[in-house]
Amino acid sequence: MTVTAVQKAQLYNLLSAALTNVDTCIDGFSHSQSDKKVQADILINDWMGLNSTVSDLLSAMDNILKVKETETVPPDGEEWPECLSAEDRVLLEQQPRVVHVMVALDKTGKYMTVSEAVKNAPVKSSERYVIRIKEGKYKENVVIPKNMTNLVFIGDGYDKTFIIASKNVVDGDTTFSSATVVVAAISIPLAHRHSRSGSASISAVVRSTCAATLYPDLCLSTLVAAAPATAVKTSRDVLITALNYTISIVGNNLLTVKNLERQRLLLSPREQGALSDCVEMIGDTLDEVRATSAELGEFRFKNYSLAAHKENLLTLLSAAQTNQDSCLDGFSHGGADKKVQAALIAGQKHVFRLVSNAMAIINSLSTAEEAAAAALKARPEERRLEEEWPEWLSAGDRRLLQSSTVRADVTVAADGSGNHRTVAAAVAAAPEGRSASRRYVIRIKAGVYRENVEIPKKKTNLMFVGDGRMNTIITASKNVVDGSTTFNSATVAVVGGGFLARDITFQNSAGPSKHQAVALRVNADHSAFYRCSMLAYQDTLYVHSLRQFYTHCTIAGTVDFIFGNAAAVLQSCDIQPRRPNPRQKNMVTAQGRDDPNQNTGIVIQRCRIAATADLRPVLASFPSYLGRPWKRYSRTVVMQTDISDVIHPAGWFEWDGNFALATLFYAEYKNTGAGAKTGGRVRWGGFRVLTSAAQAEPFTAGRFIGGGSWLKGTGFPFSLGL
CATH class of the missing domain: 2.160.20.10 (Single-stranded right-handed beta-helix, Pectin lyase-like)
Structure with missing residues (x-):
């Protein structure tokens, strides 16, 4: 199936959110020992099955969904995500031309609380609905539910309009429910009605750089998801953006494994040991990808030669990939082990492929300077x-x-x-x-x-x-x-x-x-x-x-x-x-x-x-x-x-x-x-x-x-x- 890079990125984001929801559900039972009993007795088997299914879908997308070729459209303006239309950017940067409703503590608006304004907003709106929140301290918890789509909050300044509350774990809330403002609504611009073309603007440098990787479609879709087009101007920008995206994915992966590790009562000693190994190794992967990104950042701002540091970068990323493999290898000793492995395999392989792409890009950045440096090292x-x-x-x-x-x-x-x-x-x-x-x-x-x-x-x-x-x-x-x-x-x-x-x-x-x-x-x-x-x-x-x-x-x-x-x-x-x-x-x-x-x-x-x-x-x-x-x-x-x-x-x-x-x-x-x-x-x-x-x-x-x-x-x- 052929899709645009933006569409593929949206699918990745939705499935990643699905995995995050399951992890967050598990996290809600981590505040006391009695919570953990419920967590262990009720949730672990369902969690493992759902996690495995969604992870398999993420993995399968790399092979099933192919990114279509598109014309390069030069980006302009500020560095905003491409999901924001031109009108959205005007709303965020300038005073809005239209305000649908106003909230004011002094009763000069239609509502005195933000929650009231949200409650009376249109459901599943296809157009932006602008709520102006005048200067003041609004002491309330606000939830934007899933069916309240395309809402916009406009305040009088971050130092003038405050929404304040004090829910916390010590007083009995979960971390998830303690938020002062909760945003659950989503907006998916499937028609791309405001786009300057029918699909994502993918520059020639991005396409040529991704073409050198083993997983080019994954490379393209992750770059679209990770950064606005104006931030990616050179192959090194592609590499740094890909690495920073990988860091976020590895961090989520680590949280997933830590959540599973907490279910020790339902795991065999070897499974417990293998999960502990995974936590250690994925932590090492996170350190190694961060170190690679930091070293590349110095190249970016100090114009360092990549040739002199290439082997060091590849060493770090090779170790990161090895950690992903070794984590899964720890579950290869018996049939029971493989049930836990199934809950992890797609996430580990996803990181493996992201790191593979980064290494391929490093290997492909061969310039005259690098060739000269290599000659000097003969x-x-x-x-x-x-x-x-x-x-x-x-x-x-x-x-x-x-x-x-x-x-x-x-x-x-x-x-x-x-x-x-x-x-x-x-x-x-x-x-x-x-x-x-x-x-x-x-x-x-x-x-x-x-x-x-x-x-x-x-x-x-x-x-x-x-x-x-x-x-x-x-x-x-x-x-x-x-x-x-x-x-x-x-x-x-x-x-x-x-x-x-x-x-x-x-x-x-x-x-x-x-x-x-x-x-x-x-x-x-x-x-x-x-x-x-x-x-x-x-x-x-x-x-x-x-x-x-x-x-x-x-x-x-x-x-x-x-x-x-x-x-x-x-x-x-x-x-x-x-x-x-x-x-x-x-x-x-x-x-x-x-x-x-x-x-x-x-x-x-x-x-x-x-x-x-x-x-x-x-x-x-x-x-x-x-x-x-x-x-x-x-x-x-x-x-x-x-x-x-x-x-x-x-x-x-x-x-x-x-x-x-x-x-x-x-x-x-x-x-x-x-x-x-x-x-x-x-x-x-x-x-x-x-x-x-x-x-x-x-x-x-x-x-x-x-x-x-x-x-x-x-x-x-x-x-x-x-």
């Missing part, structure tokens, strides 16, 4: 390096990672000889908002620490220093079989940015029969790990999102044991498939890139891939593969790595039949060892053998995660190439 191709670190690691951080002695701010010791007995206690006591120049170092003495640890978002630039990976071990056993979500099963979860760790083992001891059980989850930007071990079975290392770097680490596991959607580089690491359960296959990676505009992937460079001692004698019974595509645009590159015969000659394995085999990006470059021969590799459309340094260069640490050189103070040679 890297030498064949300079060999002994070591390589991301450029966002300062010289001080590199010394911290490598120094034999590090001065700690606090010490953790299980025997009581330090400041804290547990790692979690040390993290809880750490300051918030540390800068990289004032890194907070927690030394963890030798010992086995049986605990789950989370470094929250506000605890930035923390560093863990152990006494060696064989001596300092943090271990726990949360897992999916026992009721956890994959996301929440991590022994150590890192969310605070700028995190560093060295000389520690992160372990999940749940065992192969417990399915997903994460040792380390990282969704922290600019995080790095040196001489650490990550040990588990299925889903050992969760490189969830943002930029990450691992060097001289050991990662051991069975199924999908390095997985996620970060931009992650592993250098000089030992990657060890171990013995799985009977009839299982080992998968080294399961990368989760779900949009072609994301700048994410897993890069394994100059590592060693070999079997553990327990797998070695039974290699023939348990084939191992370099990876399989968890999501449609999965991207993994293995280069300059020694691959033993633990890897099957086919190299890679499918996820589910032909899913993603043509859209994935799997590549190998200059690998060695018995398992590195590419003659027997899969023949998928998305697999390739890289044959030149130019093809491999984008996946080096210097290019892929925005870094790549030693600073002079480190004393080591450096290279930004292969």
